[in-house]
Amino acid sequence: MREEITRLMSLQGIDRQLHELQDALSKVGGRVGQLRLETDGYRAELERLQQEEQQARINQRQLEKDLAEGEANNRNKRMRRNQVRNEKEQQAIDHEIESQREHNQRVESDLLTLMSGEEARAKRIAELVQLAEQGTANLLAAEKEIAAQVEDLKISIAKHRVDRDQMVQNIDAALLARYEMIFSRRAGLAVAEARDGTCNGCRMRLPPQFYNQILRHEQVYFCPNCQRILYCEG
Ligand SMILES: [Zn+2]
Numbered sequence: 001m002r003e004e005i006t007r008l009m010s011l012q013g014i015d016r017q018l019h020e021l022q023d024a025l026s027k028v029g030g031r032v033g034q035l036r037l038e039t040d041g042y043r044a045e046l047e048r049l050q051q052e053e054q055q056a057r058i059n060q061r062q063l064e065k066d067l068a069e070g071e072a073n074n075r076n077k078r079m080r081r082n083q084v085r086n087e088k089e090q091q092a093i094d095h096e097i098e099s100q101r102e103h104n105q106r107v108e109s110d111l112l113t114l115m116s117g118e119e120a121r122a123k124r125i126a127e128l129v130q131l132a133e134q135g136t137a138n139l140l141a142a143e144k145e146i147a148a149q150v151e152d153l154k155i156s157i158a159k160h161r162v163d164r165d166q167m168v169q170n171i172d173a174a175l176l177a178r179y180e181m182i183f184s185r186r187a188g189l190a191v192a193e194a195r196d197g198t199c200n201g202c203r204m205r206l207p208p209q210f211y212n213q214i215l216r217h218e219q220v221y222f223c224p225n226c227q228r229i230l231y232c233e234g
Helices: 002-083 089-114 118-168 171-184 208-216
Strands: 191-195 228-233
Touching: 002 089, 002 118, 002 171, 002 191, 002 228, 089 118, 171 228
Parallel strands: 191 228
Antiparallel strands: none
């Protein structure tokens, strides 16, 4: 049993290092991830505004055409009105002219609204083109900067994994499963020392009889409070 515990303690050492290495890896990659997110954001906004701009141009052409047609229409109506002598017909034409005039006014106002957003959008597009370019350059530089560090960490992690795989071959499967569960639930401390009658994992006093059994290493013991695997030095 003593050996089983020793193996678990070595495993715990490897697992903790693995954790640290993986943490370091995600921290190193964090800045690059942040930069990528930022640059993607600029690109997405740029694409959206460019599409908006394209659509606005189509709309503007349509409105301009509509307005020109409406104005020509009213010019024709006015000429026709001058030729009509019948008062009833004149009134009818006046009515047409008026509603066409109102329509033209609405189109004109739509056109002005459309054009008023143009300048701000063009300015933002120019800004975004620059931001996206700068972001891409920063991203490439950051990736290059951490490449060696990432490579080292990955090699180190792979090496620890190989050590771990070898280590677990000599550990009972049920005990290993229990160890892994405790390790993940108890912040990386699955094997704890029982010293002076106390579990060092959770600081609970162990029953004296139980503590004596641990001292004899007759089997693997678990803390009744925190479920950690217990061992005694010496
Ligand atoms: Zn405990």
